[in-house]
Amino acid sequence: MTEGGAKKVTVVGAGIVGISCALHLQRRGCAVTVVDRLAPGEGASFGNAGVLASGSVVPVPTPGLIGKVPSMLMDPLGPLYLRWSYIPRLIPWLVPYMRNSGADTVARIAGHIAPLLFDSVEQHQALAGGTKAEKWLRGSDYLYLFTEREKFEGDGFNWNLRRRNGAVWETLDDAAIHDLVPGSGSKYRFGVLMKNHGMITDPGRYVKDLADTLIETGGRVVRTEARGFGFGGDGTVRLETTEEPVDADAVVIAAGAWSARLTERLGHRVPLESERGYHVQLEKPSIVPPIPVMMTDGKCVAAPIAGGLRVAGIVEFGGLDAPANPRPLRVLIERVRQLFPGITFEGHREWLGHRPATTDSLPVVGRSPSHPNVFFAFGHHHVGLTGGPKTGRLIAELITGSQPNIDLTPYRVDRFG
Numbered sequence: 481m482t483e484g485g486a487k488k489v490t491v492v493g494a495g496i497v498g499i500s501c502a503l504h505l506q507r508r509g510c511a512v513t514v515v516d517r518l519a520p521g522e523g524a525s526f527g528n529a530g531v532l533a534s535g536s537v538v539p540v541p542t543p544g545l546i547g548k549v550p551s552m553l554m555d556p557l558g559p560l561y562l563r564w565s566y567i568p569r570l571i572p573w574l575v576p577y578m579r580n581s582g583a584d585t586v587a588r589i590a591g592h593i594a595p596l597l598f599d600s601v602e603q604h605q606a607l608a609g610g611t612k613a614e615k616w617l618r619g620s621d622y623l624y625l626f627t628e629r630e631k632f633e634g635d636g637f638n639w640n641l642r643r644r645n646g647a648v649w650e651t652l653d654d655a656a657i658h659d660l661v662p663g664s665g666s667k668y669r670f671g672v673l674m675k676n677h678g679m680i681t682d683p684g685r686y687v688k689d690l691a692d693t694l695i696e697t698g699g700r701v702v703r704t705e706a707r708g709f710g711f712g713g714d715g716t717v718r719l720e721t722t723e724e725p726v727d728a729d730a731v732v733i734a735a736g737a738w739s740a741r742l743t744e745r746l747g748h749r750v751p752l753e754s755e756r757g758y759h760v761q762l763e764k765p766s767i768v769p770p771i772p773v774m775m776t777d778g779k780c781v782a783a784p785i786a787g788g789l790r791v792a793g794i795v796e797f798g799g800l801d802a803p804a805n806p807r808p809l810r811v812l813i814e815r816v817r818q819l820f821p822g823i824t825f826e827g828h829r830e831w832l833g834h835r836p837a838t839t840d841s842l843p844v845v846g847r848s849p850s851h852p853n854v855f856f857a858f859g860h861h862h863v864g865l866t867g868g869p870k871t872g873r874l875i876a877e878l879i880t881g882s883q884p885n886i887d888l889t890p891y892r893v894d895r896f897g
């Protein structure tokens with residue numbers, strides 16, 4: 481406790497999830513220190529597509545996916561990549577991950593993702609409203625593009641799940657697509673416009689501005705690497721770092737795709753992989769879409785980000801440490817040229833990031849069963865920007881003794897056995 485009686489809390493990880501936890505804790509009277517080896521917003525939270533995808537409740541493994549994997553891997557413009565040398569390490573994670581692709585399991589998972597996402601714009605408004613981060617937040621629809629209506633209909637299982645979990649949309653023919661997205665070519669002839677979504681127009685700067693707000697109102701952000709934990713007899717938790725240790729009443733692990741390396745030190749083995757993703761940020765593009773556009777065949781998003789055009793997507797399995805693969809980066813550029821055949825730009829920047837992925841596509845949110853002053857907030861897969869603020873609110877409620885208004889059982893750390 482601080483001298484004033486407030487709880488001291490350390491948060492490991494200054495991505496959208498960690499900073500959301502930190503701000504909500506601070507607003508509930510806690511004295512918060514955030515620890516990250518990088519500056520805020522430099523992990524996965526830096527380079528995502530910026531979509532507040534409140535309707536994206538369907539996990540990646542769905543019925544029939546396994547049969548499509550070989551053609552996805554062979555497709556020179558495909559969305560899936562595998563570093564073959566990584567397979568032996570991947571298998572223990574991949575087998576249960578793919579086992580979770582049955583229809584009933586996927587429907588159950590979607591039902592547990594939905595409460596973390598459905599009110600994401602309001603959650604971001606509550607987090608960023610009145611701060612300098614607010615300028616990056618805006619309401620937006622989210623356009624899914626298909627080469628033809630049949631492709632959408634063939635994906636009926638996923639769209640039914642979205643509808644059952646509250647998503648609303650209208651469909652567009654090719655003329656309506658061209659009206660909405662000037663400059664788009666003739667490849668995509670059917671669209672689904674998801675309503676009442678939102679976006680963050682510069683995700684990295686958004687997190688940095690939120691972190692500045694935390695500091696301006698008395699919080700601390702310390703640049704160091706968390707290494708382990710020590711526990712005092714009075715319930716305090718010491719975070720061991722590469723610099724000075726940090727003592728607190730509670731610790732939150734929000735270290736994204738790296739979190740399992742820390743939970744292991746507490747005896748919790750979480751099957752967490754990196755779903756490596758990429759973006760290219762086009763410099764001075766001649767065309768920028770007004771809203772985020774998902775090219776469903778390439779599973780990548782073209783979005784108006786950082787004052788230009790960012791195309792982001794790809795799933796690559798290859799772990800946390802391997803260097804970037806140039807192939808998916810070329811694919812993203814090719815995909816944006818297919819969407820906008822007349823586009824010109826003056827160079828581009830490339831980025832690789834790590835989506836934190838559990839085997840059941842649900843995050844880990846809640847309290848450690850063995851260490852009651854340690855809390856978890858990680859594993860948000862493709863929707864961490866969307867679900868970060870809600871997660872932060874839930875964690876702050878738990879730590880300050882309020883009852884969260886959703887059941888946190890599906891997100892328990894010990895569900896993996």
Ligand SMILES: Cc1cc2nc3c(=O)[nH]c(=O)nc-3n(C[C@H](O)[C@H](O)[C@H](O)COP(=O)(O)OP(=O)(O)OC[C@H]3O[C@@H](n4cnc5c(N)ncnc54)[C@H](O)[C@@H]3O)c2cc1C
Nearest residue numbers: 493495497523524525528529531706736757863864865866
């Ligand atoms: C290409 C791509 C596109 C995406 N598009 C979207 C999108 O449009 N919408 C959406 O909602 N989501 C999207 N996502 C997913 C989203 O970016 C992630 O789910 C989210 O950023 C995860 O946030 P985080 O705070 O958990 O992790 P991160 O942002 O990765 O933060 C974790 C932090 O922990 C720090 N850390 C780790 N270990 C330690 C340690 N031992 N000590 C100190 N610090 C440590 C890291 O340095 C890092 O800063 C996308 C992801 C990718 C890759």
